Structures are given as structure tokens and as C-alpha cells.
Amino acid sequence: MSQITLTLAGESKTFPxxxxxxxxxxxxxxxxxxxxxxxxRVNDALLDLSAPLTAGGLFVPITEDQPEALAILRHSxxxxxxxxxxxxxxxxxxxxxxPATDDGFYYDFDREQPFTPDDLERIxxxxxxxxxxxxxxxxxxxxxEAALDFFAxxxxxxxxxxxxxxxxxTVSLYRQGGFVDLCRGPHLPxxxxxxxxxxxxxxxxxxxxxxxxxxxxxxxxxxxxxxxELKKYLNQLEEAKKRDHRKLGRELELFTxxxxxxxxxILWQPKGAMLRRIIEDYWREExxxxxYELLYTPHIARRDLWQTxxxxxxxxxxxxxxxxxEEVQYQLKPMNCPFHIAIYKARKWSYREFPVRWCELGTVxxxxxxxxxxxxxxxxxxxxxxxxxxCRPDHLEDEIFRILDLNLHVLKTFGFSDYDIYLxxxxxxxxxxxxxxxxxxxxxxxxxxxxGLAYTVDPGEGVFxxxxxxIKIKDVIGRAWQCSTIQVxxxxxxxxxxxxxxxxxxxxxxxxxxxxxxxxxERFFGVLIEHYAGAFPVWLAxxxxxxxNITDAQLDYVEKVYRELRRAGIRVEKDSRNEKLxxxxxxAQVQKIPYMLIVGDKEAAEGTVTVRLRDGQNLPPMPPAxxxxxxxxxxxx
RNA sequence: GCUGGCGUAGCUCAACUGGCAGAGCAGCUGAUUUGUAAUCAGCAGGUUGCGGGUUCAUUUCCUGUCGCCAGCUCCA
Numbered sequence: 001m002s003q004i005t006l007t008l009a010g011e012s013k014t015f016p017x018x019x020x021x022x023x024x025x026x027x028x029x030x031x032x033x034x035x036x037x038x039x040x041r042v043n044d045a046l047l048d049l050s051a052p053l054t055a056g057g058l059f060v061p062i063t064e065d066q067p068e069a070l071a072i073l074r075h076s077x078x079x080x081x082x083x084x085x086x087x088x089x090x091x092x093x094x095x096x097x098x099p100a101t102d103d104g105f106y107y108d109f110d111r112e113q114p115f116t117p118d119d120l121e122r123i124x125x126x127x128x129x130x131x132x133x134x135x136x137x138x139x140x141x142x143x144x145e146a147a148l149d150f151f152a153x154x155x156x157x158x159x160x161x162x163x164x165x166x167x168x169x170t171v172s173l174y175r176q177g178g179f180v181d182l183c184r185g186p187h188l189p190x191x192x193x194x195x196x197x198x199x200x201x202x203x204x205x206x207x208x209x210x211x212x213x214x215x216x217x218x219x220x221x222x223x224x225x226x227x228x229e230l231k232k233y234l235n236q237l238e239e240a241k242k243r244d245h246r247k248l249g250r251e252l253e254l255f256t257x258x259x260x261x262x263x264x265x266i267l268w269q270p271k272g273a274m275l276r277r278i279i280e281d282y283w284r285e286e287x288x289x290x291x292y293e294l295l296y297t298p299h300i301a302r303r304d305l306w307q308t309x310x311x312x313x314x315x316x317x318x319x320x321x322x323x324x325x326e327e328v329q330y331q332l333k334p335m336n337c338p339f340h341i342a343i344y345k346a347r348k349w350s351y352r353e354f355p356v357r358w359c360e361l362g363t364v365x366x367x368x369x370x371x372x373x374x375x376x377x378x379x380x381x382x383x384x385x386x387x388x389x390x391c392r393p394d395h396l397e398d399e400i401f402r403i404l405d406l407n408l409h410v411l412k413t414f415g416f417s418d419y420d421i422y423l424x425x426x427x428x429x430x431x432x433x434x435x436x437x438x439x440x441x442x443x444x445x446x447x448x449x450x451x452g453l454a455y456t457v458d459p460g461e462g463v464f465x466x467x468x469x470x471i472k473i474k475d476v477i478g479r480a481w482q483c484s485t486i487q488v489x490x491x492x493x494x495x496x497x498x499x500x501x502x503x504x505x506x507x508x509x510x511x512x513x514x515x516x517x518x519x520x521x522e523r524f525f526g527v528l529i530e531h532y533a534g535a536f537p538v539w540l541a542x543x544x545x546x547x548x549n550i551t552d553a554q555l556d557y558v559e560k561v562y563r564e565l566r567r568a569g570i571r572v573e574k575d576s577r578n579e580k581l582x583x584x585x586x587x588a589q590v591q592k593i594p595y596m597l598i599v600g601d602k603e604a605a606e607g608t609v610t611v612r613l614r615d616g617q618n619l620p621p622m623p624p625a626x627x628x629x630x631x632x633x634x635x636x637x
Numbered sequence: 638g639c640u641g642g643c644g645u646a647g648c649u650c651a652a653c654u655g656g657c658a659g660a661g662c663a664g665c666u667g668a669u670u671u672g673u674a675a676u677c678a679g680c681a682g683g684u685u686g687c688g689g690g691u692u693c694a695u696u697u698c699c700u701g702u703c704g705c706c707a708g709c710u711c712c713a
Contacts, residue, residue, distance in 0.1 A: 106708095114641055203708030204640025211710045215640050218708070250648075259686075259704055315713050335713075369638050370704085372711065463713065487713095551670045578670070586674035600672055612673060 004056035006042070015053070022049040022189075029061055037061040038069045038193070039186040046072075048139055048186040064225045074100035076137060076188040077127075077197050077223040078107045083179035084126035085109060085219075088119075095181070096158040096207060096216050103233070104222030108205055110158065115202050115217055123219070124199045134192030135177040139185055147171045147182065154180075158207070196230040197223040240477060245529035246375040252534050252591060254542075255376065255525075264373045264380030266522050271542035274571070275528075276521060278540055280361060282413070283385055283518075287359045290406050292387060295360040297339035303329035308495055309338045314464075318367050336362035337489075337514060340388040341496045349500040354510070355391035355399055361521070362386045376526030383521040389513040390498070393436070396443035397450075399513060400469070400486060404451045407484050407517050411473055414524075414540075415531060418474035421453055424461035431465055432490030440488040440511070441467045465491030475531040483519040483527070488512075535592040535614060538634040545595035545631065547574040547609070548584040557604040561597065561624045568628035572597075585612065597627065 002017045008028045015024055021040045029037070040047050043057040046068065062069050078098035085093055089111060098107030109115075115123075142150070144163060150173075151159035159182045163171065174183045176191055188194070199221040207213040224230040241247075249255045254272035261267060268276055284294060303322050306312045311319065311334060320332040333339070340358050349356070363383045372378050389399055411419070423444055426437045444467055448455050455469070462468055466488035472480040489512040492498075499507040518524035528536070538544055545565065549558045558574050565572040573593075575584045581598070588596045597609040608621035611630075622630075 117642080201707055202641060205709045206639075209709075211639065215709075217640075220708080257705095263704070311713080318711085318713075366712085369711065371638065371640095371709080373705095378712075465713090482712095548673090550672055553670080580669095580671045580676065581673060582671085583675055584673090589674055596673080598673070602672090610672085616673080618673075 004053060006053070006056055006059035008059045008061075015056075017054055018052045020049065021047050021051050021053060024053060024059065025049065025061060028059065033061060033063060036063040036065070038064065038072050038188050041068075046186050048137070049189050050136075050139065051186070070224070071100040072186055073188060073193065073225060074105040074223045075183075076191065077194050077221060078105040079137070079174065079176060079179065079181055079183070079187065080127050080130055080191050080194055080197075081105075081123060081199070081219060081221060082107050082109075082181065083177050084123045084130055086179060087130075088122055088126055094156055094158055097162075098181070104200065104220060106205075106218050106220045108207070108216040108218045110207075110214065110216050115219065117202070120199045120202065120219065124197070124221075127194070127197060127199075130177060131191045131194040131197075133177065134190045136190040137185075137187035138175045139187075140173045140175060140180075141170050142173065144169055144171050147173065150180075151182065193225070194223060196225065196227045197221060198230060198234065236477070240479075243477070243530045243533045244375075245377075245526040248529050248534040249376070249526075254529065257375075262380070263370060264368055264378070266376060266379055266381065272525070274542040275536070275540055276525065278542075279518075279521065279525075283361070283410070286406065286410060287387070290357075290402070292357040292359040295340060295343060295358050297336060297343070297360060297362060298333075299363060299365075300330045300332050301338065303331045305338050305342075306331050309335075309341075309492060310495055311335065311338075320365050320367050332365045333362075334364050334366045336360055336364060336384060336386045337388055337492060337512070338496075340386075341492060341498065341512075344390060344498060345496065349390070349510075351392065351500055351502050351508070354500065355389050355395050357387065357389050359385070359387035376522045376529075379520070379522050382523065384516050385518045385521065385524075387515050389515070390493075390500075390510045391513070392508070393439055393511055396440060396488065396511065396513075397446050400443055400447035401450055403486055403513070403515050404447055404453070404469075407471065407486070407515075408451075410517050411471070411484070414528060415537065416473040416475070420472040420474065420480055421448065421455040422458045422461070422470045422472070423448065423455050424458040424463075424468045424470065426467065427460045427462050427464060429464050430462075431494070436490050436511075437467065440490075444469050444486070444488070463487055465489045473527065475527060476533075477530075479530075481523070481527045483524060484517050485515065485519065487514045489514055535594075538594045538631060541592075541594050542571065543573050543591070543593050544571040545573070545597055545627070546584075546588045546593050547572065547576075547597045547599055548581060548588065549574075549576055550581050550598070550600040552576075552578065553601060554599050554604045558599055561599065561609060564624045565628055568625070568632075570628050570631050589614070595627075595631070 003014050004017045005012050005014050006024055006028065013027060025034050025037060025040065039049060039062045041060040041062060042053060078100065082095050082098055092111065094110040096108035096110060098105065144166060148160060148163050151163065162182060171182060172185060173180050174185060174187055199219060201220045203218045203220065204215045205218040206215055222233060224233065252271060253269045254275065255269055256267045257265065258267065315334065319334045322329040322331050361383050363381065365381045368378055368380050391399055425441055448469065468485055468487040470482060471484035472482045474480050493509050493512055498510050500510050502508045547558050547561055549555065555576055558576050562572060562574045585596060592614060594614050596612040598612055599609055603609055603621060606621065608623055609627060610621045611619040611627060613619065
């Protein structure tokens with residue numbers, strides 16, 4: 001009998017070939033680790049514990065604390081759910097696919113009748129029963145042909161379709177209880193470990209993610225190795241709900257969206273508007289410091305412009321339809337660039353003036369499908385913190401570096417210092433010469449490296465007109481939001497026949513860089529709200545302080561403090577209503593105002609205010625001027 | 638756009654299978670003059686998203702439409 005050698009943590013042991021992973025495990029690790037092991041990895045292959053080992057190599061137990069283990073658990077949960085669904089709803093349900101996801105699993109079903117939330121509970125209950133039965137997950141291998149036959153007989157057309165596309169001669173099936181699925185595995189040894197499972201929601205999903213295909217019913221769920229972890233996760237969902245910018249936006253009176261105005265169109269209430277103004281002021285200031293010049297451009301332009309720019313051809317379906325004015329077609333702008341180009345074309349340029357850096361907080365309108373709209377995150381009218389840089393190819397690297405520098409600085413100021421950075425390279429359909437693409441992609445790469453930034457290459461994900469860098473910011477609870485983008489463009493300068501006079505006296509074509517740091521002010525605002533859960537840092541807080549008097553006896557003094565702080569540029573309010581201090585404090589607290597200034601007889605007599613912080617702490621009494629200095633020292637500007 | 642769910646007072650939510658639409662908070666009025674997260678009382682607040690239908694009668698059932706929510710698709 002042949003032998004195999006397994007190596008674990010530097011130690012090797014020899015076994016007879018064909019020994020199962022579980023048996024090998026028994027020899028190689030302690031009982032405690034064994035109990036925690038759900039599968040093994042031999043070299044690069046993940047295997048069931050019941051798998052016979054035919055080749056030796058590096059042997060790694062996949063224990064519960066590893067991410068792969070969780071994925072295996074959830075994948076197994078998906079199978080269990082499918083079993084429960086078939087159990088309850090019979091053979092008229094067709095099963096599609098059921099993978100594990102980052103935070104759970106789903107399974108897609110095709111069934112005439114829609115599932116209801118009640119069904120979800122029934123399915124979950126059935127799953128618990130099935131789990132209690134501890135049915136083993138059994139792997140079977142058979143020829144593709146046999147599997148085709150099997151699933152055809154089972155009346156499972158989706159599995160048949162999948163099988164038709166598999167090239168391998170042999171496929172694996174997994175059976176647990178009465179359910180058999182086409183599956184690569186691995187799985188848990190048995191369903192008994194599926195104790196902490198929760199079905200979360202129902203949704204439609206197109207078969208294979210293609211909107212031309214039939215829509216199936218997807219059931220989402222999640223699973224953990226123990227109840228505590230599950231509870232923690234469900235708690236996190238609750239916490240995220242509390243941060244929802246739509247909820248906080250309403251409660252804190254930051255913005256409103258109304259039917260009467262239209263979906264995806266944002267109305268900024270005074271407090272939100274104040275916050276926006278602070279953001280914008282900071283943004284302009286910072287751009288001035290970084291050698292940008294500010295532009296303003298209109299919201300509509302002749303349709304011809306969008307023909308020339310190519311937007312109508314490429315993105316026409318995402319633009320609001322044309323309007324006719326004196327027999328001329330006009331178009332609401334989906335982008336600012338053609339306007340900036342028009343400004344560029346207002347005169348001749350010399351290479352000596354390059355790079356030209358122009359920025360604008362430009363409001364654009366894009367037609368988004370109704371189903372895509374989402375609070376501030378996905379809207380139909382929004383303001384981009386846009387900029388266009390006109391330069392020569394040899395400027396690229398330095399310019400990109402400068403943009404990254406400004407970009408990260410701005411994001412950091414707003415409290416974001418955790419990012420995922422992506423470099424998207426040439427797609428299949430593109431314009432511009434290969435040489436240009438090479439050069440531009442290199443420039444992006446070098447700038448990222450020079451800045452010491454780790455990034456992921458997204459091959460083929462660039463825009464047709466040039467490569468790009470995208471920065472996704474991570475908020476305080478770890479969600480990633482696409483905000484910043486830096487794109488090189490060979491297309492528009494060509495289409496608009498831009499030129500500049502070079503050193504040699506000849507006409508040359510400039511390169512354009514498009515870039516946005518916050519992306520859309522609306523979306524960025526939404527991210528800020530969720531990041532801070534509405535408790536904005538003092539420099540951003542629409543109201544920085546609220547004066548709360550204790551009785552009417554201090555009214556004159558309140559007025560005096562209020563005026564002094566206003567004059568000092570502090571965003572202060574007064575709550576001089578005839579209410580108890582407790583009431584006033586609660587209200588200011590709920591509104592997440594950073595400072596409460598308590599004023600009673602003592603303070604009035606001494607000419608001070610007692611400062612209460614949002615977190616409940618108190619600062620010692622201080623004169624209003626001292627408080628103003630404290631607040632002013634508390635921000636980036 | 639697609640699938641499913643949901644639209645009741647400014648907000649959060651009630652109203653059993655069709656039978657006069659109700660509460661808390663917010664608002665207004667009055668009393669209370671109060672020291673670190675809700676003082677008490679009174680008043681007012683609605684074409685139940687909108688249109689059509691069924692019915693003696695509809696917030697409730699059917700239908701169309703608009704919007705919202707969860708996903709899918711899309712996001713220059």
C-alpha cells in the first residue's frame with residue numbers, strides 16, 4: 001500500500017494513502033483543535049473531513065476561528081435552507097445557487113408563489129429541526145452525464161444549465177438528509193453545527209445576475225459558530241440602523257426629500273445647509289492653497305455640446321431628456337467637464353501656463369432608475385467637487401501625486417484615514433493610443449507608489465477614455481464608500497480639439513485629468529452623517545453650542561453671552577424657554593450639540609458659563625471669550 | 638427598470654375577520670421659576686399617498702398610479 005506524508009507545523013508524519021482527513025487529524029492535532037476543525041486544507045485544496053487523502057503535502061486544519069471556516073459553515077447553512085424550503089414547499093420549487101457571502105449566505109429559488117416573511121420563520125424553524133437531526137453532509141462524485149441525468153429527473157433545470165457549462169468530466173454532489181446539490185464543497189461534517197442561524201430578508205435576484213433572465217426569489221441569511229457571535233452581528237445591524245443618514249437627517253433636521261419636489265432631489269434644511277457651507281468654504285480654501293482656480297458654469301447647455309462631448313452617445317439614457325427653447329434643444333448637464341473645456345477654449349494656451357487647474361462645485365443631474373435611489377447616497381441631482389487639470393503627458397505623474405496629496409489631506413480632515421484604493425486599467429473598448437494608456441497607467445502607478453499607498457489593480461475596469469484611481473473610504477463601522485476618483489482622459493481633448501503651443505512653437509494636444517475628492521457633496525454628507533452618527537466634530541457641527549439658562553432671572557445675561565459668542569464667530573443658540581434644566585439638556589443632547597453652556601445665578605454673577613460636553617463631562621466655569629477660543633482651536637481652520 | 642413588502646397627524650406607531658380613525662412625542666395656550674437626559678394641565682392637529690372600482694358601508698377588499706423600503710440590475 002502506498003504512503004503519503006502530511007506536514008503540519010513543520011512536523012511530518014506518514015500515513016497510508018486513502019486515510020480520511022478526520023483520521024489524519026486525529027494523529028496530528030490535539031482533541032481541542034480537532035473539535036474546532038470543520039475542514040482541512042492539503043496544499044491548496046480545501047477538503048471535507050471525510051475526504052480520503054490520496055496525496056501528501058502541507059496539512060492545515062481549518063478551525064472555527066478562520067474566515068474559511070465561517071464561509072464553509074454558511075455555505076452549509078445555505079444547503080440546509082434549501083433542504084428546508086424543498087421540505088416545506090415541495091418539488092415545485094426549483095433551486096438555483098446558494099453561496100456564502102461576506103456576511104452570510106443566500107439561496108436563490110424559483111417558485112410561482114412569492115415567499116412571505118411568515119414563510120421565512122417557518123423555514124428557519126424547519127432548519128432548526130433539520131440541524132437537530134445532525135444529518136451528515138455526504139460527498140458523492142459522478143460523471144457529468146450521470147449528474148445531468150440525475151438533476152433532469154429531479155426537475156431541477158437550473159442545475160442542468162450549470163452542468164452544461166461545467167467542463168470537467170467528474171462533478172461532485174453533496175447530500176444531506178433528503179437534499180442533494182451540485183456543489184464543489186467542502187462542507188461541515190454534519191448539519192448539527194448549524195445552531196446559530198438567522199434568515200434575514202427576502203429579495204428578488206436575476207438568474208445569473210442578468211436582468212434579461214428570470215427573476216428568482218433570494219433568501220438571505222447569516223450563520224455563526226455560536227449564538228453569541230450571531231447576537232453580536234444582529235446588534236451591529238441595529239447599530240448601523242441607528243446611524244442611517246435618512247433617519248438622522250430627519251431627526252436632526254439636516255435634509256428632506258419630498259414627493260412634491262421629486263425623488264432623488266435633495267432639500268437642504270438650515271442645519272444641513274450650514275454644514276454644507278462649512279464643507280464648501282473649507283474646500284475652496286484648500287483648493288486655493290493648492291493652486292487651483294475656481295469656476296462657475298451653468299446647469300444647461302445646447303444639445304450639440306453633449307453630442308460633441310460624446311455623452312449623448314455613451315450615456316444618453318442616463319441623462320434627463322432634452323428641453324426645447326426657441327426651437328433649440330437644451331440638455332441638463334450630467335457632468336461639468338464640457339463647460340470647463342469651453343472655458344479652456346476661450347483663448348489660446350502656452351505650455352508655459354501648464355498645468356492649468358480648475359475646480360468647481362458643479363451641480364449635475366443624472367437620471368437614475370427609481371430602484372437605485374437611496375437617501376443621499378444615490379440621487380438625481382448632486383454637486384460634484386469637480387476639477388479638471390489640463391497638462392502635458394510629462395506632467396501626469398507629478399499632478400497625480402499632487403492630487404493624491406490633497407485628496408488624502410481633505411479626507412483626513414473629515415475624519416477618514418482608512419481607504420481601499422483601486423487602480424483601473426484599460427478596458428476592452430477604449431480610445432487613445434496604446435502608448436498613451438501605458439504612459440498614463442504608469443503615471444498613476446508611480447504616483448501611488450511614491451505616496452506609499454497600497455492599491456489593488458482592477459484590470460479592464462478603467463473608463464473608455466483613460467485609466468483611473470478610485471478611493472473608497474472606510475467609515476467608523478467598516479463600510480466602504482466610493483468617493484474620490486482620479487481619471488486620465490485622452491478623449492475629450494481630442495473631441496473638442498484642444499490645443500496648446502509647445503516649446504517648439506507647434507500646436508499640441510493637452511491631456512485632461514478629471515478628479516473629485518468627495519465625489520458628490522450629497523453622498524459625502526450622507527457618509528459623514530453615518531460616520532459620526534450625527535455627532536459631528538465641533539468644526540463641522542451646524543450648532544456648536546447652546547446656552548441653557550436655569551431661570552428667567554438670567555435672561556439678560558444669556559442675551560449678553562449669546563451676542564458675544566455670535567460676534568466671535570461661534571455657531572451658538574440659546575434655549576431661554578421656561579423649562580427645567582434637565583429638559584433643556586436632554587434636548588441639546590438628543591440634537592448632538594457639542595457644547596451646552598449652563599448659565600445660572602452663579603455664572604451670571606461671575607460673568608462665566610459652565611460648559612457641559614456632549615459626552616456628559618463638565619468643564620470648569622469660564623468666561624465666554626475663553627470658551628470661544630476653545631471652540632476656535634477645535635478645528636482644521 | 639425588475640421582484641417582494643409597505644404608504645394612517647410633523648415624527649413613532651394603534652384601529653379583530655369591512656361598521657363614526659386613536660395614542661405618545663413634537664406644536665400651541667396656561668400654570669410652574671426649576672442646577673446637568675423628559676414638570677403638570679388644557680387645546681389643536683387627518684379627504685388614511687392619489688385616482689377608479691366592489692359594497693348599505695372601505696384605512697381595511699380589487700385595480701391603476703405615485704412614492705418609500707429590502708435586494709437585483711445599473712452607477713460615465
